[in-house]
Amino acid sequence: MARIFVTGSTAGLGLMAGKTLQAEGHEVIFHARNASRADDLRGSVGNKSEIVIGDISTIVGALDIADQVNAIGEVGAVIHNAGLGADTDLSLTDDGIPDLFGVNVLAPYILTATIPGPSRQVYISSDMHFVTPKLDDLLWNKRIWSGYSAYSESKFFVTALAFAVARLNPGIHSNAVDPGWVPTRMGGRQAPDDLSQGHLTQAALASGKDRKLSNLTGQFLYHMGTQEPQRGTRDLDIQNRLLDLCQNLSGISL
Numbered sequence: 001m002a003r004i005f006v007t008g009s010t011a012g013l014g015l016m017a018g019k020t021l022q023a024e025g026h027e028v029i030f031h032a033r034n035a036s037r038a039d040d041l042r043g044s045v046g047n048k049s050e051i052v053i054g055d056i057s058t059i060v061g062a063l064d065i066a067d068q069v070n071a072i073g074e075v076g077a078v079i080h081n082a083g084l085g086a087d088t089d090l091s092l093t094d095d096g097i098p099d100l101f102g103v104n105v106l107a108p109y110i111l112t113a114t115i116p117g118p119s120r121q122v123y124i125s126s127d128m129h130f131v132t133p134k135l136d137d138l139l140w141n142k143r144i145w146s147g148y149s150a151y152s153e154s155k156f157f158v159t160a161l162a163f164a165v166a167r168l169n170p171g172i173h174s175n176a177v178d179p180g181w182v183p184t185r186m187g188g189r190q191a192p193d194d195l196s197q198g199h200l201t202q203a204a205l206a207s208g209k210d211r212k213l214s215n216l217t218g219q220f221l222y223h224m225g226t227q228e229p230q231r232g233t234r235d236l237d238i239q240n241r242l243l244d245l246c247q248n249l250s251g252i253s254l
Contacts, residue, residue, distance in 0.1 A: 003075045004206050005029040005118075007056065007065075007111070008082025010037045013124075013179055016199040017079055019045065021207060029069055031056075031082065056082055056107040058094045059250050066114040077120035077206035080108040080158070086128065086151035090140070097249065098140050100147070104154035105161065109246040112165060113254045118172070122202045123162040125176040125220065129155035130230045135238065138245055157242055159220060159229055164239040166218035168254070173215070176229065177202045178222040197223050 004021050008014045009030040018028045022045065029050045032038035038051050045051075052068040055061040069075060084103045093102040108123055131152040137143050138157075140150060159176040166174035179198040201221050204210040213224070220229035232238055247253055 002077055002207065003027040003029065003073060004077045004079065005031070005052075005069050005075045005115070006079045006081055006206075007031045007107075008033075010041045013199045013202075014079070014081035015041075015044065017081065017203045017206070020199060020203045022049070024207060024209065026207060029072060029075065031065065056111075057099050057102045059106070059110065060094075062107045062110040063114060066111055069115055074117040075115060076118060077122065077208075078111065078115060078118050079122045079124070079202050079206050080111065081124050081202070082107065083124060083154075084151070086148045088147045088151075090145040090147075090150075095249070098145075098150060100150045100154050101139060101157075104151070105157045105242075106246055106249060108158055109161060109243075109254065110250050110252055112161075113250075113252045120206055120208060121162065121165055121172060121174040122205045123158045123174070123176045124202065125159045125162070125178050125229075126152075126155040127178050127180075127222070128152040129159050129178075129233070131156055132230075132232060133157070133238075135241060138242075156230060156233060160233040160235075160239050160242055161246075162220075163218050163229075163234055164243055165254070167236075167239070173205070173208070173217040175205055175216055175219045175221060176233075177205065178220070178227070180223065200224060 006018045009018045010032045022028050032053050038053050054065045084100050091099045093099050133153040162174050162176040208214040219226045
């Protein structure tokens with residue numbers, strides 16, 4: 001059985017995926033943003049579960065989390081679940097970048113680059129990724145801020161990141177997942193999709209147990225099936241510009 005790291009796993013889909021994988025016999029490393037949330041999490045997953053603690057919104061924080069995971073031992077898969085939602089005001093991280101980009105895009109990039117070993121990478125996208133991003137202003141330095149547009153762009157970029165990882169690392173199964181608009185804390189009570197289905201695809205991709213999914217890479221999935229992503233996410237120039245930006249911001253090469 002594999003050791004699997006799930007970011008943002010104190011509640012919602014991350015917790016559901018982690019508990020599903022635990023029930024299948026996998027060793028799951030959970031992630032909490034702070035000690036208080038970690039204490040609450042232990043009540044749900046047990047004191048013997050591994051929990052790393054830290055804020056992935058900053059470069060230093062993401063690197064610290066990677067160090068904690070690496071100290072536990074080699075992982076076979078990572079589910080990049082942690083994310084911020086669309087309905088947010090502009091807020092800059094300590095690194096001076098919009099937190100939607102920092103959490104939803106740069107953190108997965110950093111964790112991918114600094115946690116060696118996973119043969120399976122799962123990135124949480126959204127059906128809101130079907131946008132055309134403003135490539136000349138990725139960090140919203142010139143535009144009037146729109147939380148919904150910034151969120152959509154962040155999900156476009158994390159999908160492009162998943163495909164870039166698959167392209168550059170043929171031995172890794174790297175995919176993006178739309179979990180649906182489900183009634184979690186982020187999705188809100190009005191969300192119409194099926195919560196019970198929202199975590200199953202990413203858990204199956206991480207474990208590799210589902211035969212029809214186990215060999216997939218460079219794909220966009222929704223509820224255990226593949227779908228066509230926004231075509232720009234497969235554009236090599238866009239992928240490379242994104243990787244260059246993330247490397248320049250973090251100082252870390254993928």
